[in-house]
Amino acid sequence: MRLYWKYVWILFKSQMQYRASFWLLTLGQCLTPLAVFAGLYFLFERFGQIRGWSFPEVAVCFAVIHTAFAITECFARGFDLFSTMVGQGEFDRVLVRPRGTILQVLGSKFEFARAGRLLQSLLVLFFALSSLTIEWTPLKTVTLILMISCGVFIFTGIFILAATFCFWTIQGLEVVHILTDGGKEMAQYPLNIYQKWVARFFTFVIPFGCINYLPLMYILDKTEGNGILYMLAPTAGIIFLLPCLLVWNIGVRHYRSTGS
Template identity: 70%
Template sequence: MKLYWKYVLILFKSQLQYRTSFWLLTIGQFFIPFSLLAGVYFLFERFGQLKGWSFYEVALIFAVIHMAYSISECFARGFDSFSSLVRTGDFDRLLVRPRSTVIQVLGSKFEFTRFGRLVQSIFVLVLAINGLTIEWSVLKAVTLVLMITSGVFIFTGIFILAATLSFWTIQGMEVANIFTDGGREMAQYPLNIYHKWIFRFFTFVIPFGCVNYFPLLYVLGKTEGSGLTYMLTSLAGVLFLVPCLFVWRFGVRHYRSTGS
């Protein structure tokens, strides 16, 4: 991890060489999600509620998912652009270095301008919390943090799976956007508003439901009996990353150089 943070520092300094561009992009990232939030707001302005969910409850989900996505997109961007390393043959250089390929790919690219989107998500989070009457406790605060952390792991795992496809396809697979951008759009609403097969898929295969639904029920006080089980479901995001890393190792073992 010491090497990883050196990567972070080096790339942060390099991006600050063009400060005006950096800050303009950061500000732009701050305002982009407002159009999405506006769509959510006008939906509730028209219909009042969505299958029993209020605007502020959905705004809380919106904030959690977009915070997780912006953090993952910032620090796991190396996997999102990994196909270029395979196509140019630059991945060969990573293989001969005495460090984990995961750390090296993670450290190959960072998008610090995504902090603009993170700040906007924090703004929405504060707005949602102020609009809700939640009886806060230490466990509920920890659950909220775990929801965001779990979301980061899930999005990072999807980026890793998409990058692994590049070992066989060379080019990046646009189908992965269904589960990154599409997953973000879908997960900004509670899962129980969707069809049952969607609910099951995004609970047991890609566990977004363990970020934006089950632990949220505990935070909002909508559970019956002990809420500990609902709280612990947020750890599924961490578990999701484990098989993604095994798939990555499988891909690395079957990598064949492009010869560039």
């Protein structure tokens, strides 16, 4: 971790060399999800509720998933841009260094301008939670933290899977954005508004429903049965990351240099 934070510090200093550009990018990243949130607001302004869910409740879903995505884009951007590293033959240099490939790729790129998107998402989260009448307990606080942190694990796992395909295809596959951007757009609403097959896929395959819908039911006291299971649902994000790391190691063993 000491080496990882050195990566963070070096890249942060390099991006701050052009401060005006950095702050303009940060502002742009703040305004982009704000437009999406405005669309959500006008939707509820017109219809009032969706399948019994109020605007502040859906806003929590929105804020949690966008917060997790913003953190992932900031600190796991190296996997999202991995195709460039493979195409230019730079991964050969990674392999001869005495550190793990995951750490090096993870530390190869950080997008600190995503802090604008993160700030906007946190503001929405604060607004949504303050608009709801919730009897907060230590367990509910832990659940909220798990929702965001395990969401980061899920998005990181998807980025790793997308990067692993580059070992065979060289270029990244655009279809993976169905799971990142598409999954983000889907998960900003409660899972029960979709058809059953969609809800099952995003619960048992790509467990987005386990990081916002199910634990949110626990926070809002809408659970049926054992509430602890709803509280622990976000840990599915950690479980999802494990096979992604396994697939990555398989891909590294099958890597063939591009010769660039």
